[in-house]
Each structure stands twice: as structure tokens, then as C-alpha cells.
Amino acid sequence: MSLIIQESGLLTILQTLDREDSAKGNEYNGACDRLAHQLANQLVGNNPDQPTIEMTLRPGVIKFTEPTIAAFSGAEFKAKSGNRNIYVNRIYLFDRGDELVFGESTRGNRVYLAVAGGIKVEGSNILSSGDEVVMCRNYTAQHDELFNMLKQQHEVNWGVDTYALVEVYLSDTYHLVKRPDIPDAVYAAIEAEEYTVRNEKYRVALYLEGDAVEVPDTGIEHPGIKGGVYIADGQPVLALNDFNAYTTAPHVGTIPSYHMHKLVQKRPGSKIRFKCVEADDAHANLYAHHLWKKSLFKAIDYKLSKELIKEKM
């Protein structure tokens, strides 16, 4: 038994948290929004690094073939299963035959579906209509208790609300870690501009447009790393997970990992501003983000444990 991808949507892909080597044809270059990937797993009691289904812009329709605990995180898509409204960052039990159908998103463009006990695919990780996603059923004692708790109401009356995630997702300002060989005038020009997201080559790059930035072309072959900001024809190109291994486009800096969650949720037409920072400032912010994430995940664990104890009493 498995999950069936009834409709594949625009780009539905089984994705790991980090980049992983895999068989030819499969690209496990990591979840674009690592926070959403981990959050969805945390909600269903999985290890945060379990694979999830990443769906972009127009998520697919998923059919469940056995009782399944699942949660989705990331973009705020409206979703339904039959007459039930299914909300982002909440835990649900789906029965055999239930379908999860996504509608419009009020914020963001990527959603991550985690399934209790884990999931995997036997073929390509790029999922098409009719494909099956295998349920691993690596259930823990906590999963068993969760099943027991959800069998009456099929959902919990709590979740991670938008306000808890405001700090991470809602600002349009992105840090850009400076390089030592780029003139300050370039950074001043970048900071002064408000850019518009022109389009995304899915999982590869975000293309921005604004006033042209002049950067001397040194002919250096730069590495293509996630978050790298390259200037092509005077406009910034922001590298995502599947970006080229290298590029000769001038590199002006790199967006730190703690701002990549909100970057990959940007849709065409969204606005972006940059604040250019030193690496030490980025590391201080990264540590603050790390502590915030730890406390959020602990709060989820605590809430889950409390609910399960309440159920037993």
C-alpha cells in the first residue's frame, strides 16, 4: 500500500533534507525550504531528515490507501480532503480512499508533505500522475499513540500558527554576505534597489529585475552554491538547490542559509531588497535562528507529548 499521486501538479518531487548521492535519474539535491521540510516531519513525529514530498506552485492531488498521519508545511495553500479543510502546520489522520487536494496559496509557493513513519520511491523521485510513493511504516511508540489519539477526531485542534513563523517568512529583506573583492559601490547600488522576482527556473535559480548593476567581469569560474548571487546582464540571479556546478557570471556574494527558507517561497512579482553584511554578522544571525528553531521543535514535542498523556488519562 502506498500514497498515489492522483495529479502531479507542476513539480512534485520526493526530496531529502540534504543533498544525497542517488541512482542516475534521481536528483536528491535537498529540500529548497529546509525549515518547512523539517517542520512537517517534526509535526508527524518523524526525524526531521526523513524525505518529504516537495510540491511547487501548483501542488498535486494525493490519495491515501491506508490510515496515514500526515502534515504539510511551507506555503499557505488552502487544502481540502472531502469536506474537511486541511490547514498548513497541523496534524491529520487520513483514511483509506481519502484525497488531499490543494487550492490557492495565500503566501509562498512550496509545500512539504511529511508522512508518519517515512516515505520512499522505487523509481524516479520526480513524481508523475499515477506514481506511487511507498510508505516505510517505521512507526515508533509515539506514532502508535498518535494513531490512537487521532482515530476519533482525525485531527488535532492545534498547530504552528503563522505568527510563530512571521520572523522567518514575512520580511522582504535578505542578507547578502559580501565578498572582499567587490567594490563597496556595487553593494551600495544593490542595497538601494528594490528588485522584483521576474521568474524562477524551478529549483535552479530565481531571476530578479531592477536597475542594472555594473560588476567587472574577471573571467573567474565561480562555484554554483545555493544562495549564491550572480550578475547576468546586469541583473541578479539567485542560485537554488539545482543550480549549475559552476558559472562564469560575476559573483557578488551569497545569501546565508537562514534566509533561504523565505527566498524559495518567493513567487514571480514578489519584491526583494538586500542588506549586505559581513560573514561574522551572518554567523551571529545563523546562531540566533538555530536557537529559535530548536525552541520551536521542542515546543512541538512538548505539545505532542502533553496531548498524548491527556489522551491516556
Added chain:
Amino acid sequence: MIFANGDCHITYQQQEPLSPARREDLEQSFQDGTHIYLLDMVATGNTLTFYYSPIKVMEEHNTIEPGDIVIEEVREFLTGMEFSI
């Protein structure tokens, strides 16, 4: 030039191109070597970029400035590979 490339990478860059054979040699040496914080290395025609986990360094050294510690490890690798830096 060695610099922090974002919060998780350190890049060594030189103007003179690295030959394909030299890059292969560097990649093999990195793969065969043992490292404290460096997790991966990517070579291009002019750069070597090293990936690390800043949180791991921060927690092990009780610091929020992990860059210098990792840059030192990168320097040691490069010196061992006969780069003059």
C-alpha cells in the same frame, strides 16, 4: 584569496586557472584526507570551495565566529597541497 562565501562555505580563489589534472588531484586528496570540519570540496577552474557546518564549530568552540577556525583548516589543506598562500 580565501574568504567566507556565505555562512556555510569557504572559498579559495586564484586568477590563474587550475588544470583539470590538478583539480582531479585536489579532489582525490580531499576525498582521501581526514578533516575536522570540512565536509565537502568543489573545484572549479579558479576556485576551491569548502562546505562546513557552522553550528557544529560554534557549539564545539563556544563561539559565534566560526569562520577563522575553518579558514585555518582550509589553509592547512592548501599548504599541504603546495599552494603558496
